Amino acid sequence: MKKLNKDIIKKYASGDYTSMEEQYVEEQLGGDANASEIKELLREDWNNLSDFDDKKDLNPVLKNIHENIKSIRKEGKLVKLFRTYSRIAAVLLPLAVLFALQLYQNDDDQSELAYTSIHAPKGAKVQFTLPDGTNGWLKGGSELSYPVIFNERHVSLKGEAYFDVAHDKKRPFEVVGADSKVVVLGTKFSANMWPDHKTTEVVLESGKVKFVLNHNDESTILAPGQRLIYNKTTEDIAIEAVEAHVANAWVNGVLIFRGEDLKEVAQKLSDWYNVEVVLEGSYPQDFQFRATFKNESISEVLRLLKMTAPITYKIIDRQKLDDGTFSKGKVILKMSKR
Numbered sequence: 629m630k631k632l633n634k635d636i637i638k639k640y641a642s643g644d645y646t647s648m649e650e651q652y653v654e655e656q657l658g659g660d661a662n663a664s665e666i667k668e669l670l671r672e673d674w675n676n677l678s679d680f681d682d683k684k685d686l687n688p689v690l691k692n693i694h695e696n697i698k699s700i701r702k703e704g705k706l707v708k709l710f711r712t713y714s715r716i717a718a719v720l721l722p723l724a725v726l727f728a729l730q731l732y733q734n735d736d737d738q739s740e741l742a743y744t745s746i747h748a749p750k751g752a753k754v755q756f757t758l759p760d761g762t763n764g765w766l767k768g769g770s771e772l773s774y775p776v777i778f779n780e781r782h783v784s785l786k787g788e789a790y791f792d793v794a795h796d797k798k799r800p801f802e803v804v805g806a807d808s809k810v811v812v813l814g815t816k817f818s819a820n821m822w823p824d825h826k827t828t829e830v831v832l833e834s835g836k837v838k839f840v841l842n843h844n845d846e847s848t849i850l851a852p853g854q855r856l857i858y859n860k861t862t863e864d865i866a867i868e869a870v871e872a873h874v875a876n877a878w879v880n881g882v883l884i885f886r887g888e889d890l891k892e893v894a895q896k897l898s899d900w901y902n903v904e905v906v907l908e909g910s911y912p913q914d915f916q917f918r919a920t921f922k923n924e925s926i927s928e929v930l931r932l933l934k935m936t937a938p939i940t941y942k943i944i945d946r947q948k949l950d951d952g953t954f955s956k957g958k959v960i961l962k963m964s965k966r
Contacts, residue, residue, distance in 0.1 A: 632665045745773040748787070751902030753878065758783070761794035762801060765879045768902065790818040790879045793835075804842075807860055811838040817850075818876045828858040833872040839865075877920075883929070885917040890939070890963050893917050901926045903957040911963040926959065938964045 636649045748754040748766040757763050759778035766772055770787020781801040793801045795814025803810040805821030808828055815835025821828050830839055832850040839848045839856050841863075848865055850856055855870040877884045883900055885893060891913075894905040903926065917937060921929050930941045944958040 634665075742776045743773050744776055745771055747771050751900070753881075760796065760799075760801075762791060764789055764791040767878060768899065785819055785821045786823055788818065788820045788822065790816075790876055792816050807842055808858060809840050809842065811840060812836070818879075826860055828860065830856045831870060831872055831875040833876060881922055883921040883924070885919045887916045887918065889913050889915060889917070890961070893933075894961055897926060897929070897959065901957070903959055905959045905961055908960055908962040912965060915963070926957075930959070930961075940964070 633652070636652055746754060746756050746766055748768050748770050750769040752768045754766045755764070756766060756772065758774065758781075760781050762781070767788040767790075770785070770789060772783055772785055772787075772789055774783040781796065781799050782804060783802070784804050786806075789803070791801075791803065791812075793812050793814050793816070797813060801812050801814075803812075803819050803821070805819070805828060806823045808821070810817070810819055810830055812835065815837055816833040817835070817837055818831045818833075819828075820830070830837065830850060832852050832854055834852050836852075837850050839850065839858070840846070841858075848856060848867070850867070853869055853872055855868050855875060857866045857868070858864075859866075871886075874884050874886060878900075883896065885896070888896065890907065890911045894907055897903065898905045915937065917933065919933060919936070921932070924932075927943055930939075930943070933939060934941070940962045942960040944960070946954040946957045948954055
């Protein structure tokens with residue numbers, strides 16, 4: 629077993645290191661051979677940090693922490709370091725990270741705060757719990773991001789999500805999209821904020837929410853059982869009565885059609901199963917689909933739809949590409965006149 633080079637470890641901790649020294653530290657953190665020595669070294673560093681005299685100038689330390697956090701965030705190393713350090717310093721690391729983040733939070737440059745993101749793979753959904761206790765679900769292909777230090781309950785949404793917001797009268801919860809935001813105290817609702825869609829939608833299940841346009845602060849209050857539709861092109865806002873449990877059925881894995889035409893059905897199938905749906909020919913736009921599916925494959929959904937609607941379809945499975953990846957599945961959908 630090679631002896632641990634403590635000088636390199638200390639240089640790395642200070643942020644002054646070469647690429648070779650960085651590789652050495654990562655190799656040591658990834659193994660168990662020198663775990664006890666590294667743990668003791670971390671303990672010594674923490675004790676030294678705790679013994680700082682109040683009169684000492686901490687500006688250089690603060691600057692170094694800032695630069696390291698910026699570097700880690702840009703290079704995507706924060707998660708990696710946490711995983712490796714936590715194996716050997718489960719007690720020391722949380723204290724050190726808390727110390728660093730608290731110092732970093734007090735900086736005047738709030739725009740440099742670290743953020744974390746939650747991604748939902750296409751064709752799937754992800755359940756989440758935020759630091760304030762708010763629970764929810766993120767629809768496939770969506771992204772939710774928020775500050776690591778969650779003092780203000782503001783999250784950014786690209787896509788669609790369902791929120792069960794923890795009540796906090798003093799700190800309203802905000803869901804911010806590209807062109808609007810939703811402000812709440814404690815409620816259950818869904819927000820559809822895809823940046824590339826022509827509309828933004830909010831469905832309120834319980835409580836009360838306020839929909840606010842970013843560019844002029846115009847606000848609209850929603851009541852339970854209402855859906856707000858904002859047209860980004862015309863800037864018109866429409867409110868309609870809906871069955872909230874139907875609109876938010878995707879949270880429970882239920883696919884529901886309630887009056888959609890073939891084009892809307894194709895879009896829902898594409899989003900739900902992460903496939904490309906191609907419509908062939910024209911179709912009667914006044915034909916409405918009504919159906920409910922749970923835990924059904926796309927082939928079974930299409931088979932059942934065909935029993936009640938004049939449609940034909942062809943499913944093309946994913947194909948393996950030259951680079952070893954697979955193409956997206958494809959469905960060719962056609963509807964005849966009644």
